[in-house]
Amino acid sequence: MYSYSIRTLDELKEFLYQAMRLEHATIPPYLTALYSIKPGVNQDATQVLRVIVVEEMLHLTIAANILNAIGGTPDLTRPDFAVDYPASLPDGETDFKVGIQAFGREALATFLKIERPAQRPIHLVGKGLIHRKTSPHTTALGNDPRHEDLHFYSIGEFYSTIAEGIKYLEAEAHRVGTTIFTGDRSRQITSEYYYSGGGELFAVTDLKSALEATELIIEQGEGDGGGIYDDNEHELAHYYRFDELVKGRYYQKGDQPGHPTGPQLQVDWEGAYPIKANLKVVDIDIKKDPELREAATAFNTRYGEFLQLLTRAYNGQPTLLLEAVPIMFEFRNMILELIRNPLTNHPGKNGCPTYEIPGSTKQAAVTRQAEVRA
Template sequence: MYSYSIRTLDELKEFLHRAMQLEHATIPPYMTALYSIKPGSNQAATQILRVIVVEEMLHLTIAANILNAVGGTPDLASPGFVVSYPTPLPDGETDFQVSIQAFSREALATFLKIERPAQRPHHLVGKGLIERKTSPHTIALGSHPRHENLHFYSIGEFYSTITEGIKYLEAEARRAGTTIFTGDTSRQITSEYYYSAGGELFPVTDLKSALEAIELIIEQGEGDGGGIYDDDEHELAHYYRFDELVKGRYYQKGNRPGHPTGPQLQVDWEGAYPLKANLKVAEIEDPELLEAATAFNTRYGEFLQLLTRAYNGEPRLLLEAVPIMFEFRNMILELIRNPLPNHPGMNGGPTYEIPGNIQAAGSRQAEVIA
């Protein structure tokens, strides 16, 4: 049982907005690692990363469905929505930071931390939420006074708190003869607008569907109840897909976590372009690279605006989202295939500095710290 409980609808909406920010924060590092792989190399890693990027978009959309269901307003274009890399995850995990970097052992080690199961290390069991002091390099749930020093050990813990909050608030509403699920149902995104082999998109309209939606996110990330697959035993969870790459061997039915016994999996750790990690526009001196980086950031901002419209009553726009994500491949390749002047041995890369967003994110974070 966690020591923090959501007790107001406004708090729940803030947590759900942060859930959307959290799901989005994984997409740039996964997508960059995917497109950093050289053609003809690391076919298994390419397939694993491509599937996970699409499923993270699914999770982002599920979080938007839940927020819409309780009367919130999804906004991916708001100041501060896009984090500035390197960064802790938006749910406040503090023992690691997420970077924009090439496919590598270091990147995979971070990806395993992102998707780690909710079970804590032995020394943290029974301690509830971990309290901490906010630092200039740490994102916290800070806009509400009770959230200022909260962070969670894992994404699973974070969503468990949301689950308990939804249950509590809906029980309170029912005692008063109402419900928290008052959102416009026409804003719900279903599978007709977004196909993912890893899970079905269904409308969130009540307690049951909300809890099922959260369970899908958790299962796809870390596995079901300590297992390596989702609840249907069909799809390997993200954590164990990454673990396959680290261990160089596939999981198969009946395997225990951490002990894959399937066929060997070939990984070429030199088979990716050496892009400079966490590159910023201000570091790019070459005019052509600068133009390419700026064009990418502008297009990515347009992508987030499109998603915002899709989640706010124009669901058909989501049909354009996945094709745009794969359009990013060509834009990213323009950057990562070219050497970065004054950085020997390093190539360019996407910076994800969205116009009008990253700057606001920095000032907003400074306000929280102050």
């Protein structure tokens, strides 16, 4: 179906690293939208976002399991791991960008694009990978000259290519009496270390479990085979949970995609703090808002420590993952400290987390520029 195929183990490892970047890239936008909602309103939206954030963490961990299974090394501390918002997704989609913004219609429109089903619009059916209209350097996959035309339509297409690559490479290895699944099994994370209501976390040790893992991610995001539910838990896929909020109506059994017929639900589109979208630390006036700038910097440091914790968990210390979800929701207080306070030099706008991770490639460049200006 697609015009790109993974043909080497190194390529597969790189794709799985990008899969981890992809899953992580969705967490800051979802987390910020969740905590931007004012108290006492949008309870349905709050529940949807909270569940999806936890499931994105599940997907991140599944991608790490697959990478570990084939002898790779999950590393969330690499300088290029965290994207700089607004950003194209690390799976190669370039027709939209994902940013940090408050809950609202614009945010939901972006979230629907992130989770969109693999069924393409008619004008793109059968055309394989879409050629870039922007610089190939807008995403990490484009940094490799071999991938300069790599552009998937959806996350589902991206993971389908990974699944095909796994099948091809394992078949080639089997032909000569070996396997690609040579990783240390003690690094596998299972449900005892991470609970998610939407899917079991299991060890990846062979072809069958690897394909089940990629399928779980696809189904939770966009649904099973064009339907609105995933196959394992028969829960509504992410795309359709967001679609419920946009349409103001619940899906129920028997509904077709795009046509929910269940009870109405209420969404207060003004029920979020007016945060400054895609704020950077350097945008916060150090003289007029010193405490806000300090809070933004402290959040970034803590978030960097969170990524370090996950890296250790994925590299032989799985019990550390038990701390990850509590820390993620501990971010609530730090985020609220930012989004509830106005920015002096941006009238009508409040602060927000910037997710500029210390040690990242982009953050190093920003720091150098700030030092030059000073």
